[in-house]
Amino acid sequence: MAGSICGLDCGQCAWREQCRGCEATCGRPFGEGCIAARCCARRGLARCAECSERCALKRRAIDEFNALGIPDMPEVTDLNLLKGSVVNIEYTLSGGQHVKFWRDDEIYLGNQLERLNSDRCYGIVASDNYLLVCEYEASGADARIVAFKRRVNAQG
Incomplete structure (x- = not known):
């Protein structure tokens, strides 16, 4: 299972069969964007856990x-x-x-x-x-x- 940018456990997600994973799709798991992935990108981070201003x-x-x-x-x-x-x-x-x-x-x-x-x-x-x-x-x-x-x- 692909990893997540936000820290959610993809293996527990109800959408796991339809989702291509946000890491594998550069923050576009269903073909559109993700508010958390864009926030990380604006800050130059790979995932939310790297942010000093958590959430x-x-x-x-x-x-x-x-x-x-x-x-x-x-x-x-x-x-x-x-x-x-x-x-x-x-x-x-x-x-x-x-x-x-x-x-x-x-x-x-x-x-x-x-x-x-x-x-x-x-x-x-x-x-x-x-x-x-x-x-x-x-x-x-x-x-x-x-x-x-x-x-x-x-x-x-």
Whole structure:
């Protein structure tokens, strides 16, 4: 099994049969990029473990999500590396258009948080350039955009 840039155990990954490995593909395991691999490349590092600012990428995104001040959203304390197809929910805009924001084969930072005092969840996703907070029912049903914002010091 190919090694990972971020330190995840590829042998335990649910995508191991479809993934070509981030080391073998220069940070493009599914043909698109990875937010962690780009962070390493910008710093001239081969893998996240070499970074003296361990998880600064996550900390910055967590701080940006928490600064949004969204009612009933618990404090964000962790983010995971997630394949775009997992977080790429379709939204219906007010004009009736159906849109998706993410690339299915890109790797993003994200998490799911239970909305306080509700049976709905918040889904949060960070790319190099944008933050998305949405809320939805079980299995992503009735998804609604809560916040979509260009990130502070966006990369592109």
